[in-house]
Amino acid sequence: MSTEADFEPDVDEPGERPTWSRWVVIGGSMLAVLLIGVAIGVFASRLTDGSDAAPATPGAGSVEVGFAQDMSTHHLQAVTMANWARDHSTDPEVRQLAFDIESSQTEQVGRMKGWLMLWDQPEQAPGAYMTWMTEPMGHAGMQMPTSSPANGAPMPGMATDAEIAKLRSLTGRAMDVDFLQLMLRHHKGGTAMAEYAQDHSNLPALKALCRSILVSQGAEINQMKLMLQARGAAPLPAS
Template sequence: MSTEADLAPEPEAPPERPGWSRWVIIGAALLAVLLIGATIGMFLTRLADGADDTATPKAGSVEVGFAQDMSTHHLQAVTMANWARDHSTDPEIRQLAFDIQSTQLEQVGRMKGWLMMWGQPEQAIGAYMKWMTEPMGHGHGGSGPMPMQPANGAPMPGMASDAEMAKMQTLTGKALDVDFLQLMLRHHQGGTDMAQYALDHSQLPAVKALANSMLTSQGAEMNQMTLLLKARGAEPLPAP
């Protein structure tokens, strides 16, 4: 004999979430990180500078040049990390890529926040790294300024060329993981001199603090990537 519960209709399954909704959520999260970074950047700079207009960095200064060029440098790392996170099947690579993407996107937001508050364009006009006018004592023996044009034709040291980016996007499996690690390790190495120069020459505490944070976090990631490459039987690319 059937009971009332037996005759009740089966509850309907919830509708399947469309595939594109995942990307909408991820995109919204990334935008939120960028906006948070911009807000933090503006707040910290206002806190450090107060209301003194003479403390506002001008075009061509270390502070403006660093924010413009490092943002461009970082955004390529974010692009590479996003690709590796979405296409690698290795949990270690995916976690590393997520960490790099999250950290550098927040830092880009912070630097763009500074530029907005300083009334400066997000992109440098003319050649990159013109703000680095003093001889470098870090990694170049103090004999002269760091090279402005990398051998691979990329805009700044450590950055991947268009051909290298295109090649990475054709790879899968271990080949993709190794290529990503090699490109990202070189990318971090290339950004080190910019961060060190900003730390040594900027007059703004907020800029010096961010540069120091980059050196610390990327130094740890470079050590990690070197070990990950060794575990996969691969070597780093030549330093930029």
């Protein structure tokens, strides 16, 4: 996989590609990742496990549709925060982590949007978030939708507008720590949602995506805990 370990300076040197051109390349790469995700989602949704346990086309209000809609929104906030950290941090480890999160979650959003397109469902639920969840959420034991995240965000782990604004106001080590804290909490909320969907759906493609989320974000959770510890900081309380 390509990395962002070695970043070009913001100031263009003679003979270098102009800065605006680099952003065009980066934007094009992210679009390509999203489209690949859509293609994977369309292909995977046509695969079955040979059983009739799950409907061929999940409907509105189902775990499958609700998860795809809400997790896409959840992931896109992570991509937004990762974009900011990658572009504004001077710490190579933070920038690499941000690049990895941006790449993996953009592709996963593509998969989920591909499913929603095939299922003839809107990309966002027309009503409240998390209505597809009616039992305690995963191993985290969070309750949705009867109780909201403590910080007032729409879904577990998500940052509020005020927290995003604070992140964008910081620089240097303070920004790195704030990003790691917000993203660690974000991942914990996302993995709890994935646990719930994996436990309550019989759709093979969705269960496979949930497993992928749990593996990748579980590793990143452990990494961010170590990164915070190395920077003398602690995780935020769960939202």
